[in-house]
Amino acid sequence: MAGVVLTITSGKGGVGKTTTSANLGTALAMAGQRVVMVDADLGLRNLDIVMGLESRIVYTIVDVIEGRCPLHQALIRDKRVDELYLLPASQTRDKDAVTPEQMMAVCQELQQIADYVLIDSPAGIEAGFRNAVAPATEVLIITTPEVSALRDADKVIFLLERDVGIEPRLIINRYNPRLVRRGDMLNSKDILDILSIDLLGIVPDDDNIVISTNKGRPIALEREVYISRAYHNIAQRILGYTVPLLRFQEISWLERFRRTIGL
Amino acid sequence: MSESTQPITRPRDPASRQRADSPAKPSIVRIVGIGDGIVMRIGDQEGRWGDIVRVLAGHLVKAEGFFQGERVAIEIGSRLLSADDMQQIADVLTGYNIAIWAVRTSNPETRRMAQEIGLSVEGADGNSGDGSSGDGSSGDGSSGSGGPGRIKDERARWEVHLGQRGQVAPSVKPQSEFQPPQSIADSIADRAIDPNSQATELGTLPPSQKKAVAPSPLAVFRTDADEDADADADEEDTDDQSSAEVILAPPYIYRGTLRSGQVFRHAGTIMLIGDVNPGAEVISGGDIFVWGRLRGIVHAGAMGNERSVVCAIDFEPIQLRIAGYIAMSPKAVTNEPGRWFWRRNAVEKPEVARVMGKQIVVDVWDSQWK
Numbered sequence: 001m002a003g004v005v006l007t008i009t010s011g012k013g014g015v016g017k018t019t020t021s022a023n024l025g026t027a028l029a030m031a032g033q034r035v036v037m038v039d040a041d042l043g044l045r046n047l048d049i050v051m052g053l054e055s056r057i058v059y060t061i062v063d064v065i066e067g068r069c070p071l072h073q074a075l076i077r078d079k080r081v082d083e084l085y086l087l088p089a090s091q092t093r094d095k096d097a098v099t100p101e102q103m104m105a106v107c108q109e110l111q112q113i114a115d116y117v118l119i120d121s122p123a124g125i126e127a128g129f130r131n132a133v134a135p136a137t138e139v140l141i142i143t144t145p146e147v148s149a150l151r152d153a154d155k156v157i158f159l160l161e162r163d164v165g166i167e168p169r170l171i172i173n174r175y176n177p178r179l180v181r182r183g184d185m186l187n188s189k190d191i192l193d194i195l196s197i198d199l200l201g202i203v204p205d206d207d208n209i210v211i212s213t214n215k216g217r218p219i220a221l222e223r224e225v226y227i228s229r230a231y232h233n234i235a236q237r238i239l240g241y242t243v244p245l246l247r248f249q250e251i252s253w254l255e256r257f258r259r260t261i262g263l
Numbered sequence: 264m265s266e267s268t269q270p271i272t273r274p275r276d277p278a279s280r281q282r283a284d285s286p287a288k289p290s291i292v293r294i295v296g297i298g299d300g301i302v303m304r305i306g307d308q309e310g311r312w313g314d315i316v317r318v319l320a321g322h323l324v325k326a327e328g329f330f331q332g333e334r335v336a337i338e339i340g341s342r343l344l345s346a347d348d349m350q351q352i353a354d355v356l357t358g359y360n361i362a363i364w365a366v367r368t369s370n371p372e373t374r375r376m377a378q379e380i381g382l383s384v385e386g387a388d389g390n391s392g393d394g395s396s397g398d399g400s401s402g403d404g405s406s407g408s409g410g411p412g413r414i415k416d417e418r419a420r421w422e423v424h425l426g427q428r429g430q431v432a433p434s435v436k437p438q439s440e441f442q443p444p445q446s447i448a449d450s451i452a453d454r455a456i457d458p459n460s461q462a463t464e465l466g467t468l469p470p471s472q473k474k475a476v477a478p479s480p481l482a483v484f485r486t487d488a489d490e491d492a493d494a495d496a497d498e499e500d501t502d503d504q505s506s507a508e509v510i511l512a513p514p515y516i517y518r519g520t521l522r523s524g525q526v527f528r529h530a531g532t533i534m535l536i537g538d539v540n541p542g543a544e545v546i547s548g549g550d551i552f553v554w555g556r557l558r559g560i561v562h563a564g565a566m567g568n569e570r571s572v573v574c575a576i577d578f579e580p581i582q583l584r585i586a587g588y589i590a591m592s593p594k595a596v597t598n599e600p601g602r603w604f605w606r607r608n609a610v611e612k613p614e615v616a617r618v619m620g621k622q623i624v625v626d627v628w629d630s631q632w633k
Contacts, residue, residue, distance in 0.1 A: 100271075129271075133271055151541060151542050154523035154540050155522065155523040158522035159271060162270070194540055194541075196520060
C-alpha cells in the first residue's frame with residue numbers, strides 16, 4: 001500500500017516548519033513507521049542541520065532528478081532511529097532546479113517504499129511552495145499565535161483549497177501559556193476561529209526545542225524530556241489515535257524567582 | 264480569479280489520489296438569462312454528450328428551486344445530436360419540472376431530430392422553425408406572451424454561476440432592465456421640457472433620471488477601485504451617462520468563508536453567509552451583507568452608489584469603503600498593548616454602516632433603522 005505524503009508548510013517563514021518536520025519524522029519513526037523526510041527548500045537547506053546529518057550528505061534531490069544517482073543512494077539513514085531517512089536538498093542550486101512534475105515523480109517512488117513521506121516546504125507561496133505541495137496527499141499548516149503568521153496561514157489555506165483540494169490540518173507552534181493567561185497572546189480558540197481547520201496539536205514555546213535544533217539532535221529523541229511528548233502526541237494523532245492535548249502549566253513562583261535573579 | 268497569485272499546478276497523474284468532485288469545466292454549460300427566459304448554452308467543443316448531460320444534471324441539482332416551472336431554451340450551436348441525445352436531455356429537464364421552450368441550433372440534422380421529438384426549434388439565424396404537435400410547450404406562432412420559438416438575440420442580462428467551493432463569482436456586468444434612458448432623454452428633448460424642473464408630466468419617470476450626474480464634491484477619497492469601477496461603468500453603459508441611478512446586477516449569495524487573499528467582486532449586492540477573514544476583499548456595486556464576522560476589507564457601492572450599506576453580525580472590518588468614502592475601524596487606530604483585531608466585540612450586536620452627511624456612520628442595528 002502506498003504511503004502518505006505529508007507536506008508541512010506555513011506561508012510565513014520562521015514559524016517552525018523545519019523543526020516540526022524533523023521532530024515529527026523522528027516521532028513517527030520511533031512509533032514504528034518507515035519515514036522518509038524530504039527537504040524541499042532548495043538553496044537554503046536546513047533540515048539536514050536540524051537532524052544533525054549534514055556531514056553525511058553526498059547526493060541531493062537535484063542529483064536524483066537529473067539522473068546522476070539512483071534514489072536509494074541519495075537517501076541518508078539516521079542511525080539513531082530505525083527506518084528514518086532523509087533526502088537532502090541542494091545547497092548550491094535553487095528552487096528553479098525542479099518542477100512540480102519532477103517532485104511528484106520522486107515522491108511517488110518514495111511512496112512505494114515508505115509509510116510516510118514528510119516534505120519540508122520552504123516559506124512563501126511561489127515556486128518552492130508549489131513544488132512542495134504538488135505531491136501531497138495531506139498537508140499540515142504550522143503557525144504561531146501571531147497576527148502576521150495567521151494572515152499568511154489563512155492565505156495558504158485558501159490556495160490549498162482552491163488549487164489542490166486538500167483540507168489541511170493545523171499545528172500551533174511556540175505557544176506561550178503564560179502570555180495567553182495574561183491576555184497578550186491569542187489562544188487556540190481564537191486561532192481556530194479564524195482559520196477554521198482541524199487542530200492537530202499544540203507545541204509550546206520551550207527552550208529545550210531551540211537548544212536541540214542547534215545541537216542537531218531533535219528533541220523527540222529524548223523521551224524523558226516533557227516537551228518531546230508534544231511531538232509524540234502529534235505523531236499518534238497522525239497515525240489515527242485520539243490523544244488529549246497536553247496540559248500547559250504555568251511556571252511556578254520559585255522558577256519565576258530564579259529567572260528574575262538570573263540563576 | 265485571484266489576480267496576483269499564480270495557481271499551484273498539480274500535474275495530471277493517473278496514480279494520484281482521486282478527488283471526490285473532479286472539476287468539470289464550468290464553461291461547458293452556461294445558464295444565462297435573457298429577456299424572455301432562460302437559455303442554456305452548451306458549448307459545441309469537445310465533450311461527450313453524456314458528460315454534458317451529467318454536468319447539466321449536477322447544476323440542476325444544485326439550483327433545484329431556481330428553475331422549477333421555468334421554461335428554458337437550449338442552444339447547442341453546431342453540435343450534431345441524435346434523437347436519443349435530445350430525448351435524454353429532455354428527460355433530465357422534465358425531471359426537474361422544466362419545460363423546454365425551444366432548441367436553437369445551426370446544425371440541420373440536429374434540427375430535424377429535435378423536430379421529430381416535438382420540440383420547437385430555431386435556427387441560428389433567428390428564423391423560427393415549425394413547431395410540430397406534441398408535448399412541446401409551444402404550438403403555433405400566434406399564441407402566448409413570449410412569442411414561442413423565438414429567442415431574441417439579446418445579450419445575456421444575468422448568468423447563473425454554480426461554481427465550486429472556493430471559486431470566486433465572475434463579475435456580471437450590469438444591464439438595464441428598462442428602456443435605455445437615452446430614449447427617455449430624447450423624448451424629454453422632444454417635448455422641450457426643462458430637464459432641471461421636477462415637473463411631473465412624465466409621471467412615470469423617476470426624477471433622478473433627469474439629473475445629470477455630478478461628481479460629488481464630498482467624495483474626498485477616490486480610491487483606485489472607484490476609478491476602475493467608474494471606467495468599467497463608462498465603457499458598458501454608454502447610453503447611461505445621464506442617469507444617477509446605478510443599475511445593478513441581481514444579488515449574489517455566497518456561502519462560505521472568504522479567506523485571506525480572496526477577492527470577491529460582484530456588480531450587485533452581495534450576501535455572504537460566512538466570515539470574511541482579514542486579508543479578504545469584498546467589492547460590490549450595491550450593498551454588502553455579511554451573515555458572520557466581517558474582518559476584511561469591504562467596498563460597497565463601488566460603482567458610485569452612496570446609498571449602499573454594509574451590514575454584519577460581527578462588524579470589525581479592517582477598512583470600510585462606501586462609494587467614494589473610506590473609513591478605518593476605530594480599533595485599528597488605538598495603540599493599546601494587548602488589543603488585538605480579533606477581540607470579541609464589546610457590543611455583540613449586528614451593526615450597519617452607511618453614508619450619512621459627509622462620512623460613514625456605523626450604527627448598532629435596531630428595528631428603528633430605516
